[in-house]
Amino acid sequence: MSEPRTLFDKIWANHLVDTQEDGTCLIYIDRHLVHEVTSPQAFAGLRAAGRGVRRPDATIAVADHNIPTRPGARAGVIENEESRIQVETLERNVVEFGVPYYPIEDVRQGIVHIIGPEQGMTQPGTTVVCGDSHTSTHGAFGALAFGIGTSEVEHVLATQTLIQRPARNMQVDVEGPLPAGCTAKDLILAIIGRIGTAGGTGHVIEYTGQAIRDLSMEGRMTVCNMSIEAGARAGLIAPDDTTFGYLKGRPHAPKGAAWDAAVAVWKRLPSDPGAVYDTVVRIPAGEIAPYVTWGTSPQDALPITASVPDPAQIDDEDRRQAVQRSIDYMGLRAGQPLREIAIDTVFIGSCTNGRIEDIRAAAAVAQGRKVADSVRALVVPGSGLVKEQAEEEGLDRILTEAGFEWRDPGCSMCLAMNDDRLAPGERSASTSNRNFEGRQGPGGRTHLVSPAMAAAAAVAGRLADLRDLD
Amino acid sequence: MRKFETVTSVGAPLPQINIDTDKIIPARFLRTIEREGLGRHLFNDMRFDSEGNETPDFVLNQPAWRGANILVVGDNFGCGSSREHAPWALADYGVRAILGTDFADIFYNNSFKNGLLPIKLPAEERDKLMEDAERGENARITVDLENQVITRPDGEEIAFEVDPFRKHCLLNGLDDIGMTMERAESIDSFEASDRIARPWLYAE
Numbered sequence: 001m002s003e004p005r006t007l008f009d010k011i012w013a014n015h016l017v018d019t020q021e022d023g024t025c026l027i028y029i030d031r032h033l034v035h036e037v038t039s040p041q042a043f044a045g046l047r048a049a050g051r052g053v054r055r056p057d058a059t060i061a062v063a064d065h066n067i068p069t070r071p072g073a074r075a076g077v078i079e080n081e082e083s084r085i086q087v088e089t090l091e092r093n094v095v096e097f098g099v100p101y102y103p104i105e106d107v108r109q110g111i112v113h114i115i116g117p118e119q120g121m122t123q124p125g126t127t128v129v130c131g132d133s134h135t136s137t138h139g140a141f142g143a144l145a146f147g148i149g150t151s152e153v154e155h156v157l158a159t160q161t162l163i164q165r166p167a168r169n170m171q172v173d174v175e176g177p178l179p180a181g182c183t184a185k186d187l188i189l190a191i192i193g194r195i196g197t198a199g200g201t202g203h204v205i206e207y208t209g210q211a212i213r214d215l216s217m218e219g220r221m222t223v224c225n226m227s228i229e230a231g232a233r234a235g236l237i238a239p240d241d242t243t244f245g246y247l248k249g250r251p252h253a254p255k256g257a258a259w260d261a262a263v264a265v266w267k268r269l270p271s272d273p274g275a276v277y278d279t280v281v282r283i284p285a286g287e288i289a290p291y292v293t294w295g296t297s298p299q300d301a302l303p304i305t306a307s308v309p310d311p312a313q314i315d316d317e318d319r320r321q322a323v324q325r326s327i328d329y330m331g332l333r334a335g336q337p338l339r340e341i342a343i344d345t346v347f348i349g350s351c352t353n354g355r356i357e358d359i360r361a362a363a364a365v366a367q368g369r370k371v372a373d374s375v376r377a378l379v380v381p382g383s384g385l386v387k388e389q390a391e392e393e394g395l396d397r398i399l400t401e402a403g404f405e406w407r408d409p410g411c412s413m414c415l416a417m418n419d420d421r422l423a424p425g426e427r428s429a430s431t432s433n434r435n436f437e438g439r440q441g442p443g444g445r446t447h448l449v450s451p452a453m454a455a456a457a458a459v460a461g462r463l464a465d466l467r468d469l470d
Numbered sequence: 471m472r473k474f475e476t477v478t479s480v481g482a483p484l485p486q487i488n489i490d491t492d493k494i495i496p497a498r499f500l501r502t503i504e505r506e507g508l509g510r511h512l513f514n515d516m517r518f519d520s521e522g523n524e525t526p527d528f529v530l531n532q533p534a535w536r537g538a539n540i541l542v543v544g545d546n547f548g549c550g551s552s553r554e555h556a557p558w559a560l561a562d563y564g565v566r567a568i569l570g571t572d573f574a575d576i577f578y579n580n581s582f583k584n585g586l587l588p589i590k591l592p593a594e595e596r597d598k599l600m601e602d603a604e605r606g607e608n609a610r611i612t613v614d615l616e617n618q619v620i621t622r623p624d625g626e627e628i629a630f631e632v633d634p635f636r637k638h639c640l641l642n643g644l645d646d647i648g649m650t651m652e653r654a655e656s657i658d659s660f661e662a663s664d665r666i667a668r669p670w671l672y673a674e
Binding site: 017018024028038041045051058080082085089131132135147149150152155158159160163165197198202228254259261265297318319321322325415416434436437438442443 | 493500520544549554557579633646647667673
């Protein structure tokens with residue numbers, strides 16, 4: 001009888017090509033997602049060295065970060081010259097290197113971490129990489145998925161492998177059901193608030209417990225997406241019938257007898273009883289409430305009923321200074337109730353919360369209500385397919401009647417590489433993943449929330465507790 | 471890749487914790503297809519005001535630290551995005567070594583691919599170096615990778631750990647794609663058996 005192993009241990013062992021004497025491992029990469037921002041220098045490197053792409057069949061490419069999301073804007077040329085050059089460079093590279101590509105006019109185009117799962121590229125037990133830190137999203141399928149830099153993008157394109165050292169195992173167990181009004185976003189913000197933005201450094205986090213098992217695939221992707229905001233290399237959730245149900249019939253999912261063979265393999269992946277984790281964190285689901293961030297780090301997360309912290313009450317000097325700096329940058333005052341913070345902008349979208357379930361949650365709050373006059377509210381579906389499905393369900397009409405703008409898919413205001421950005425001093429309630437200084441535009445101020453809480457903020461004109469809505 | 475040689479420089483103190491990659495280089499400067507020339511945007515929103523003028527109180531704008539080759543940094547430096555533009559900007563500016571306590575994993579990895587040496591130290595050692603750094607131009611710090619030693623301005627030596635493989639690559643300026651290509655037989659044989667075990671992951 002072999003030692004009980006974690007899900008991570010099993011995936012790692014299954015992908016080990018070889019191990020050097022000093023412990024450095026070469027691991028095999030099953031799936032590589034490529035986008036326009038972090039790939040041009042990698043393709044240039046291949047070209048300079050006369051190398052090709054080893055497995056175009058294991059690679060997909062899409063442009064997402066730079067794409068305009070104003071309705072109609074994508075039909076023409078991208079106005080920003082640098083953005084246009086980046087997208088055109090990707091279009092040339094995929095032709096030259098034979099990489100499958102979803103063009104802007106294709107309904108399957110969208111944010112790379114939304115379309116990988118949609119197309120069935122992301123499968124349990126696989127290794128998935130992308131030159132983007134939110135690759136952790138794909139861990140929701142029980143895939144070992146992590147972000148890499150451009151040098152590693154080039155390495156994977158050329159060799160389909162990466163030089164790595166094994167990570168440590170962390171278990172975050174959320175037992176019990178989530179309270180009413182709470183979503184996957186509140187759950188992950190609560191976890192990051194608890195363990196901190198470096199709490200997962202060097203670890204792969206496996207999320208376990210009833211609150212996790214109860215989540216849909218969309219919710220699981222939201223949780224794993226933000227693992228990187230806790231510093232983790234990756235997030236993982238054991239594959240189960242929810243996972244298999246989502247995958248079955250997707251374009252790249254196995255079919256027929258191969259499906260049955262794959263499911264048999266996937267069912268052996270979950271961590272063995274008695275498997276040992278290097279670090280274990282237990283959070284009772286009952287402690288979770290609708291969360292918002294007040295500061296400039298994702299760990300600055302508190303229940304909406306709380307107030308801005310008081311630096312004077314923090315002992316650690318580095319932390320006190322960081323809190324003071326955040327309060328100053330955010331234009332808040334210590335002790336201010338979070339529900340009194342007025343906002344100008346609402347952004348619903350991103351690889352964290354741009355899936356159909358997120359649009360439904362926003363529309364459920366928007367139905368029969370109006371966006372406050374002082375607020376500009378954007379809904380940016382994560383992909384063309386999400387947009388199409390939302391329109392079939394009539395969600396776009398509910399949202400536009402309430403005063404939300406209904407946009408085309410892309411990364412948009414999550415990181416403000418296209419035209420969607422905050423002006424200096426503007427404040428958003430945003431369903432994205434990072435509230436860093438300037439993340440949504442220089443001088444912009446970001447409060448991270450769930451889609452339902454973002455819609456509630458749009459209606460109230462301030463951060464609001466969706467449980468208080470009439 | 472540029473070889474890492476011994477570096478002697480003032481250390482620019484950046485004690486703030488959680489300096490993320492958006493601070494190191496904001497996303498709007500990622501719209502490039504080149505690796506070079508990003509040093510001018512390093513720490514852009516701290517280093518320049520909205521009109522593009524230097525902010526006089528930012529450390530790299532002060533005469534003592536302008537062009538420093540060593541940074542001494544707060545905890546969890548490089549958190550956030552995977553953008554290799556962060557180490558590209560640092561290296562292009564002239565930074566060769568970053569002395570801190572811990573670094574975000576992806577940033578740490580990316581640094582070694584670009585001739586940049588991030589060094590993890592116990593907090594008390596980092597704090598001593600932070601004090602040295604704050605003394606400005608009279609306090610030069612030396613980082614010797616070969617011998618894995620940092621020498622403080624007063625001559626005190628601080629030993630540091632580094633992964634032997636990464637050290638070897640950095641000292642010799644090695645491109646690890648070339649090294650992995652030499653192991654093509656191992657990759658071929660992995661694929662051959664994996665194709666039998668998980669045929670659905672391969673195009674027919």
